[in-house]
Amino acid sequence: MRLPAVAEFDYQGEVPHRMRWALARRSIRKPDEISYYLAYAPLETTVQELVRIAGTRWAIEERFQAAKNECGLDQYEVRRYVGWYRHITLAMLAHAFLAVTAQQVQGKGVAPMRRTGSSSSQWRRFGDSWQLVVPGPHTFVATEDDITC
Structure with a gap:
């Protein structure tokens, strides 16, 4: 549903350049649960693009968690x-390093992970924390190709 424009924020002079939206999303598994989003987008943004972008929200939240x-x-x-900025930057860099390392280990012949649920994330919730799910025990033997100087 498109919301009314706010003159102070949505216009540049007399010309509108942004629009506001209210999105509602119903869960397929739990049809009684509805999530609501407020969106703020450029005029040329289509409803399909807005819905696609809103759908990526959960994956981003998983990464931050x-x-x-x-x-x-x-x-x-x-x-x-x-x-604060230095801490956040280093923590996200460490997270990226761990994600790349986990991906490389999977590419070296480790058995593919069995996916549970519909999420493609390697992170799973265990109680109040999120952990990287790694396949069962494996042995990694370094070869000459793995060693770089």
Whole structure:
């Protein structure tokens, strides 16, 4: 549903350049549960594109939750923006490193993971934390191709 424009934010002079939307999403598994989103998009954005982008929200939240649990993204105790920014940047860099490393290990012959549910994420929720799901025990033997100097 398109919401009315706000003159102070949605117009540049007399010309509108953004629009506001209210999106409602019903769960397929639980039809009684409805999620609502407020969206703010350029005029040329189509409804299909808006819905597609809103659908990526959960995957992004999973990544941030995993970074909080695995890399200490939420463990900063700083007083200034520069310290906070450095901490967040390093935590996300560490998370990216772990994701790439896990992907490389899978590419080296480790048995593919069995996916549970509809999510394609390697991160699974266990109680109040998120953990990277790695296939069963495996042995990795380094070869000359793996060693770089």
